[in-house]
Amino acid sequence: MELEARVRDSFERQGLMHHLGAQLSEIAPGRVHIILPSRPEVTQQHGYFHAGATSAIADSAGGYAAYTLFPEDSSVLTVEYKINLLAPAEGNHLEAVGTVLKSGRTLTVCRLEVFAVQSTERSLIATGQQTLIRIDKRPER
Secondary structure (H helix, E strand, O other), X not given: OOXXXXXXXXXXXXXXXXXHOOEEEEEEOOEEEEEEEOOHHHEOOOOOEOHHHHHHHHHHHHHHHHHOOOOOOEEXXXXXXXXXXXXXXXXXXXXXXXXXXXXOOOEEEEEEEEEEEEOOEEEEEEEEEEEEEEEEOOOOO
């Protein structure tokens, strides 16, 4: 199956991404971007994007970045990730970027970045690192 179609097919099965309103925006080998539009359901009490929503799209961006380099008969699970929230997240949307730093036979390490986008301004609001494990593909639910 073509890389982009394989990633999009898997992403469409993610209930949380659908619930949040997140969308894949770019898919390339070792790199994936996810957009999260601003809406009241993804904010916290001060009106900023909630850290949970920010972290969730970062986790998925890194996971899919790793997945782009895995064989077609495998899948991916997050082993751990750490995220630093650098500034309050506000804007028209967030853009999470997952980039593979090292793809191994079993474990893959990714850089996670989340940007707040307001019109033409883009500012880094979170950064992190993630470790993922390649697993044999299980039958999809």
